[in-house]
Amino acid sequence: MLSVVKRFLIGRPLKSSELGEQKLNKTKALAILSSDALSSVAYGPEQILLVLMTIGTIAFWYSIPIAVGVLILLLALILSYRQIIFAYPRGGGAYVVSKENLGENAGLIAGGSLLVDYILTVAVSVSAGTDAITSAIPSLHDHNVLIASVLVILITILNLRGITESASILAYPVYLFVLALFILIGVGLFNIITGNVSPDLHAPLGTPVAGITLFLLLRAFASGSSALTGVEAISNAIPNFKYPSAKNAAKTLAIMGSLLAVLLVGIVVLAYYYGISPKVEETVISQIASETFGRNYMYYFIQGTTALILVLAANTGYSAFPLLAFNLSKDKYIPSMFKMRGDRLGYSNGIITLGITSILLIIVFQGQTEQLIPLYAVGVFIPFTLSQTGMLVKWIREKPKGWIVKLSINFVGALISFTVMMIFFITKFGQVWAVLIFLPLLVFGFHKVKRHYMAVGEQLSISSCEPPLAIEGNVIIVPVAGITYVVEHSLNYAKSLNPEQILAVYVAFDKEDEKAFEEKWKKWQPDIRLVTLYSHYRSLIQPLSKFISKVENKAIESNYQVTVLIPQFIPKKGWHNILHNQSSLLIREILLHRRDVVITTVPYRFKK
Template sequence: MVSSVKRLLIGRPLKSTELGEQKLNKTKALAILSSDALSSVAYGPEQILIVLVTLGVAAIWYSIPIAIGVLLLLIALILSYRQIIFAYPHGGGAYVVSKENLGMNYGLISGGSLLVDYILTVAVSVSAGTDAITSAFPALHDHNVGIAIIFVLLITILNLRGVTESASILAYPVYLFVLALFILIGVGIFNIVSGQVPNNLHTPVGTPIAGVSLFLLLRAFASGSSALTGVEAISNAIPNFKNPAPNNAAKTLLAMGGLLALLFTGIVFLAYYYGITPNEKVTVVSQIAEQTFGRNFMYFFIQGTTALILILAANTGYTAFPLLAVNLANDKFIPRMFKIRGDRLGYSNGIITLGLA
């Protein structure tokens, strides 16, 4: 009975010789490893506005220079992780780099921090995705926790079926989200250029604001930098790429950086020009979509794809957590069971541990 249920949920066991078939090409890798970083576009700009609006609506113009600062940090991160990909082609990311260059204690701090980070990534992503759903359908708001737990279980089962199968399924929502936001940004900018949006909804850039301080601006910058979460995932998961793995990983990293920069810039600009202010019950992206399209098909398409990618951003954690656990297990800091491949040739003990956590 148990065996039959397991086969139904996870699929037939794979032979070790089929491991090569479980490697990712650039298209699938971009979807499965960039979902966390790309999904942060849905909440990163909002985090900047939440801090700035404490000074008043007029202070929202500061989101423009803060966004430029976040983009400069993104460029530095992309260039740094590209070097790491070629220097450490076997993956491991910050743990391996810190261990070999700074010493074991620093490596363990990085490794432990990343394990916790991936657990929080799953929890926050699924919660944010559930919020996006209940923003569109307020009647579901009382069932937030139950909906989130169901999504965690589904993503865990999907990853136990193997990295290739999960990537094949997850690629569609990720690329639909990218398409939806490009349409939103494109139509929004067209409406602005064609004069359909009043130019008095925002304060001009450079307007003096009483009470502004360097500390508050830095806090807004730090909050906005949440848009950069997940950038390190590709350098951690190089072994999942088809050969030549480092070259494919580097190209995927650059593609992710370019998409993230364009989407983040577009959402920040539209939020500023439309004079959007954060709302506890409605996200910034939802407000921009409603002002651009109204509550029609495109609005629900954007909300639906946003909810999907926020939930599926958790998959980045499921890809990187088991590989990091393998590196820690190789160095005998966590149990050897994390080195064992499951029926579908994934590190199933790492996947199950992450799902439970």
């Protein structure tokens, strides 16, 4: 039944030879990897206005120069990540760059930041998309968390079906969103140019504002820079592109940067001229669309596509998180399960992990986007800063042709990224302090996992380990619960192994029962020694465990191997298991931790 449901949800398994068919062309890659960055124009401008609003609406004209500053940062990041794409065509982005050029810990900080950031990408995007839905349908406001959680589940299932299939579906909403915003910006600018927008709605550029400070402007700039989250995703996912992957990734990055620049400036300009102020119950884009078109079909088209891309922007996380997790797993910093491809050739364990953690985050924060954005933004500017600094070290060390220009580009990117990161820490410390705790803990966890894998490798290596002691013979212990066909079947198997000795062990809770069982056994299996253990406290495990320890100690002295052979019957139907005490499973679980004991299960399957 479960396999049928699985096939229905994610489709038939794909052969390993079909991996090449799962690569993305530029059109699909732009949709699936740029949706996060493009969707951030729906809340980036709003974050600028929220900071400026603390002074008053008269300060809103500062959003224009702040937007220009964000564009300068965007240009620096696009040029920087273009260089990373060609320098590291196998992907990995900030993690690989930082680890190679700045050291192991810097790489782990970048990798850990991005892992958390992609979880936040999903939570923020879906929460923001839910906000857009409930802005259009206010009666759904009370169900934000439920709606967001269901949307995450749907996107997770879509990604489990494979990157090509998900990209084919997601391309339409992304391009519809771009079209919708181009129409909105075009009509809005036309209304402004033709004088259909009252100049009284906004303060003229350059109007003196009492109380404005450089600190406040920097804070607004940092908040607006949240619109740049997702820029790094393409450099992480280069292996997902069709050949030549690096060139295709670089072109996709340039297109994404151009679209993001136009949309961001357009929304900021319209918000300024329309005199839009942020509202709790309605997003900035919703207000702009309402002012431009009224509440007609165009308004709902814009709101619908905005909601779709905000939700589907989560797909950037689903594209980049599994690949980053693969790189960390390959380097043995996180569990090896993240290296495994699923039925549809995607890294399904990474996809499922991302979906579960995102839902938990949405529940904890109750789907409040504004609470997540500062943590989300600072999480991405840490790897921004580290990757640019890593590239600086690379150019200084290698000095390739034209390295001065490359160095200058990465220096500007590193400087601005570091500035934005510090502004977040200083101005929004109350919201981002958790980063200073969980990042060191995450890096510590990475090192613990790596040490475990290194220790395992050392212990498994033939060359570095002492040769195992020769086994002179085998002593088999068979726990028995009665005189049954299952026990007889197990004893016959034990005899076939030609051991030195077979010990049947029976744990009795009653003295009379103990004596009666011994008499029956002598008649039934006179050739096999029976050991009866009386349990004063009706415990099966404790006396059995003590007996096995005694045998184990004696066997070690004689270089004998102790094998505990556990009879276990298998019911025909799964639900029948709850009707039995499963003592065999409990015995096996306890004995698994014994160093010199081999546990063997002899199953007997019921036919009825």
